[in-house]
Amino acid sequence: MTWREYHQCTKHSVESLRRAAHALDWANMPDPFRHYEGVPVLDLPADSPAPETPALEVLQGRVGATPAADGPAFLSQLLFYSAAISASKRVPSTGYRYALRVNPSSGNLHPTEFHFLTRGVKGWPDGLYHYRPSSHMAEQRALGGREITLGGSSGAIAFVLTSIAWREAWKYGDRAYRYCLHDIGHAWQSLALAAQAMGCETYATGGFPDDQIAQACRLNADEWPMLLIELRGSTVPLRVPDAGETIWYGGDANQLSTETIVYPRIEGIHNATKLGSIAPSAPGHTGCGAIQLPRPASSTLAFGEVVRARRSALDFVGGTQSISLPQLSAILTAATAPLAADFGGAHFIQLYLYAHRVDGLEAGVYRLWRERGELERIKSGDQRIAAAGLSLGQDLAGNACLAFSMIGDLERAVRAPGDRGYRYVHFEAGAIGQRLYLAAEALGLRATGIGAFYDDDVNRYLGIPPERGQVVYHFAIGYPVPDPRVEG
Ligand SMILES: Cc1cc2nc3c(=O)[nH]c(=O)nc-3n(C[C@H](O)[C@H](O)[C@H](O)COP(=O)(O)O)c2cc1C
Numbered sequence: 001m002t003w004r005e006y007h008q009c010t011k012h013s014v015e016s017l018r019r020a021a022h023a024l025d026w027a028n029m030p031d032p033f034r035h036y037e038g039v040p041v042l043d044l045p046a047d048s049p050a051p052e053t054p055a056l057e058v059l060q061g062r063v064g065a066t067p068a069a070d071g072p073a074f075l076s077q078l079l080f081y082s083a084a085i086s087a088s089k090r091v092p093s094t095g096y097r098y099a100l101r102v103n104p105s106s107g108n109l110h111p112t113e114f115h116f117l118t119r120g121v122k123g124w125p126d127g128l129y130h131y132r133p134s135s136h137m138a139e140q141r142a143l144g145g146r147e148i149t150l151g152g153s154s155g156a157i158a159f160v161l162t163s164i165a166w167r168e169a170w171k172y173g174d175r176a177y178r179y180c181l182h183d184i185g186h187a188w189q190s191l192a193l194a195a196q197a198m199g200c201e202t203y204a205t206g207g208f209p210d211d212q213i214a215q216a217c218r219l220n221a222d223e224w225p226m227l228l229i230e231l232r233g234s235t236v237p238l239r240v241p242d243a244g245e246t247i248w249y250g251g252d253a254n255q256l257s258t259e260t261i262v263y264p265r266i267e268g269i270h271n272a273t274k275l276g277s278i279a280p281s282a283p284g285h286t287g288c289g290a291i292q293l294p295r296p297a298s299s300t301l302a303f304g305e306v307v308r309a310r311r312s313a314l315d316f317v318g319g320t321q322s323i324s325l326p327q328l329s330a331i332l333t334a335a336t337a338p339l340a341a342d343f344g345g346a347h348f349i350q351l352y353l354y355a356h357r358v359d360g361l362e363a364g365v366y367r368l369w370r371e372r373g374e375l376e377r378i379k380s381g382d383q384r385i386a387a388a389g390l391s392l393g394q395d396l397a398g399n400a401c402l403a404f405s406m407i408g409d410l411e412r413a414v415r416a417p418g419d420r421g422y423r424y425v426h427f428e429a430g431a432i433g434q435r436l437y438l439a440a441e442a443l444g445l446r447a448t449g450i451g452a453f454y455d456d457d458v459n460r461y462l463g464i465p466p467e468r469g470q471v472v473y474h475f476a477i478g479y480p481v482p483d484p485r486v487e488g
Pocket residue numbers: 100101102103104105106107108179182183186310311312313314394448449450451452
């Protein structure tokens with residue numbers, strides 16, 4: 001299996017959806033919470049103070065601060081504002097209630113797990129931990145851990161984000177690997193922005209030897225390491241690292257469902273993308289447009305408040321209510337800020353924007369030239385039916401004020417690092433998506449990630465030959481309709 005074969009055979013089309021009608025086996029739904037049983041579990045203190053720097057300023061690069069004076073308070077705040085449960089939904093017909101988290105996830109299935117290694121964090125034992133969002137606690141899988149190396153990281157705190165593909169495949173079948181990669185991109189920015197709001201910098205590494213990292217962390221076989229994120233900064237409360245030997249507790253990973261169904265195409269693409277190298281990519285296309293984006297709108301809503309309130313809109317209010325051009329400018333500025341990662345400088349994603357209702361911008365499709373902050377109109381006229389139709393008929397892409405197609409330069413991405421580059425394009429798309437979610441929320445709007453679209457039809461509609469880029473993610477932003485199912 002090559003990236004090209006995988007991508008091709010997981011494209012949606014009217015025929016593919018008819019062919020592959022997939023009934024959900026609710027009795028076998030994977031547990032969205034992983035536990036490593038039988039290990040010491042450490043409390044993360046309750047009532048973490050909310051990071052107060054305005055969210056939009058964090059998205060534009062401002063570094064915040066934290067009052068946390070010790071490790072438990074610091075880690076608790078970091079995880080509470082990046083990965084914790086933040087609300088619940090109740091199904092009116094059955095009364096069934098399920099958790100929603102700070103980081104979004106396709107189908108709310110949450111394939112991403114957060115592991116972290118600490119060294120010399122004040123008041124917190126050095127070791128390897130797995131975050132337990134169900135109770136906001138840390139499972140201590142190893143105490144010490146001096147010899148555990150995570151791709152050369154030497155900072156006090158380093159995260160390993162892993163994917164459990166079966167959780168996602170249960171619903172989405174072969175296409176699920178794409179969503180796992182998007183989810184990692186969202187989780188990465190969720191963590192990186194929380195760290196920044198607390199006064200830290202992060203650096204993500206996508207090129208590492210997978211099996212070595214999986215072994216170093218003694219991951220359960222169903223968890224695949226996807227991204228390493230190192231965190232540094234003067235606000236991390238520090239002490240001298242422990243000198244003792246590592247004591248492994250490991251723990252027994254809980255079984256997520258009665259039966260795990262193997263998807264050979266997912267195994268195939270994961271293996272194909274397993275090479276651990278990163279090589280510089282050639283620069284992407286450059287261009288310009290006739291519309292210069294104005295100064296971005298501002299917002300004073302605090303980071304902590306915004307990330308805890310972030311939700312996906314069920315649908316958007318159609319009608320006439322519009323957003324302003326400065327609001328659009330703020331959204332695009334936030335979405336295209338630099339990403340600190342070994343693949344971050346390559347910019348594989350180009351944004352195409354379906355403007356439905358933006359004051360001062362004629363309805364149409366626009367291409368964003370991020371380096372110049374300019375929009376180039378490539379189609380004129382009402383795009384609401386097209387945007388919804390291309391997003392697998394989901395009304396929300398037409399009822400929003402604007403929708404996006406993210407076009408990934410897959411050919412360029414794989415030229416240097418090989419198929420590994422397939423992951424990077426989707427990480428970048430998820431990362432941009434997370435920034436879109438937060439920018440929208442900070443401006444009093446709401447967003448929804450859209451992983452379901454008719455791949456080739458989008459390319460055809462936008463007039464992009466596949467060798468110049470392929471659609472990898474859709475997004476919609478606007479005024480949400482109330483979702484009566486959300487509680488808390
Ligand atoms: C990669 C990705 C793809 C998604 N695709 C869709 C989609 O096609 N349609 C939709 O209505 N929501 C979609 N969502 C939104 C999720 O359903 C939503 O994040 C999840 O239910 C959790 O809700 P929350 O975002 O409010 O926490 C997607 C989210 C992500 C991260």
